[in-house]
Amino acid sequence: MDDGRAYGRATGESDPDLYETSPGTPAGELLRRYWQPVALSSEATSVPRNVRLLSEDLVLYRSHDGTPGLLEPRCRHRGTSLFFGRVEQDCIRCPYHGWAFGADGTCVDQPCEPRGGRHRDSHRQPWYPLHEFGGLIFTYMGPPDRQPTFPRYDIFEALGADEELHVVDHFAFGGPSVAPCNWFQTHENVMDPYHVFILHNAMSGPQFDPRLGTWPDVDWNQHELGVTSTQDRLLDDGTTLHRVTETRFPNIRVVATPTLAYLGKTNNMSWAQPIDDTHTRVFCILRIPKGAPPQGLGTYGPDAKSWFDLTDAEHQSYPGDYETQVSQGAITLHSEERLSSTDRGVSMVRRQWKQQLQVVADGGDPVGVVFDEADPIELLAGNYIVEAR
Structure with missing residues (x-):
């Protein structure tokens, strides 16, 4: 009789389509079709x-x-x-x-x-x-005859004389530059808004703006270039925080600043750099006033320490994105997961990814690649305050 004990349990398997990066692999070839x-x-x-x-x-x-x-x-x-x-x-x-x-x-x-x-x-x-763009160097590593133009994004257009683009390379909102896990399990986290309420508030205390600690009403939508999560939180003043986050193909995440320092459309975009199957580096370009400190790094514990100042015991007491994502293993065991209703966004990201794997396998061009000059891509993510009626 199976009473749920660990003895004799299956080893579990990982889905290579969700993490492989080498040339010739389905996922590696899809990643190579983008800058x-x-x-x-x-x-x-x-x-x-x-x-x-x-x-x-x-x-x-x-x-x-x-x-x-x-x-x-x-x-x-x-x-x-x-x-x-x-x-x-x-x-x-x-x-x-x-x-x-x-x-x-x-x-x-x-x-x-x-x-x-x-x-x-x-x-x-x-x-x-x-x-080169915005303080980063990009490369195209795919078939020469399918090299797309370098994409432009609306949030970085028409930079004012008093503005600048600033690059931050850290894991999520706190952690070292390189994380010892595959890029996909860090990427799909963006479509998991409920962990903000639990991990970043109930478990570890407010690591970002306390207003993000309110239980959200969440909806997800798949669009041509990615998946969008919309979250509505009723604030104490009677207004609603309408927060939108996005994943964009293939490995872009667009998250509004968690400090709520910037209201309206987001001022930043991040790339989960797939170093290899078990290492990830994250680059974020922010549009900020010249000389302004970049926003977005979380704090940990009652003393509001940075991730790097935590002791080992404090990392255990106040975990963040790094601890929860890296501790899944360098490559998580997908067969051992039990996805539920709040994981709908994660399922949508995976499903869209596999759809595009098939497009490339069939000889087509994946979503979002453009071969001629095009208008800037419009982003949707941001923090929007909706007045009470």
Whole structure:
């Protein structure tokens, strides 16, 4: 008789379609059809940097003329890593025999060969195109003939002279830059608004604005580019906080500031960077007044400490997004979950993701990719105050 004991329980399985990032996997190929964040712009310097993205190891650098480059580390000549290379005016030079490559992989010099390499044009270092925006460097790692234009978003358009774009790279609203778990289980959390009431208020005390501690009336809707959650909270003054959060394809989350410092449409967007199957980095671009402190980091416990100032005991007493998502494991066991009615948004995110996996498998283009110049994409997320009637 099964009385629910742990003895003899099944090991459980993970769904690879929800976390795999390697080339050739269904999920990895879908992710590669979009521009992905690589690193902060400030991290591309004249000192080469090892980076990992979508389970590929690469080298990022910035030549002296200001051009960033993202290349395969293994030199086309004899395999020495370009991590040890020397960055020059418009190229990076391998330390072993001096072969030099431009940002587009073109071999521009072979100093040990006659006339600097009579056949150097036939050698090209594997590379990826880059685009800089808002303090981040993005890359496209998919099929060259399906490379989309870099998308624009309405919240970042027409920046005023007294405004700036600011980048924060932290996990959710507190935690280290890199989390030891896959990107998808951090991403789907955005469509789980009920955890705000429990985790960020009832369990750990108000980690954000206390007004978010009111039980919400929630609805979810799937649209072409993602899933939207709307949450209505009745406030003490009789008004209603109408809060909208979004997931956007493939790995974008749009969350209004939890401090309620910005009312109206949101001022920020985040990308869950899939480093590989078991590591995630989150980048957030905020539009703020020049010199203003960025908003959004939560506090923990009665002393309102930052995540980094907590003791081990305090992390256990006042858990946040990092603790609850990372503790699911590097890759959660999907077969052991028991989704319920409040997980409807999570189910919608997963279902839409798998629909787009099939689109790409059938040879189509996934949602949201555009190949010509287009109008900025309109976002819906924000904190809206609705006056009582």
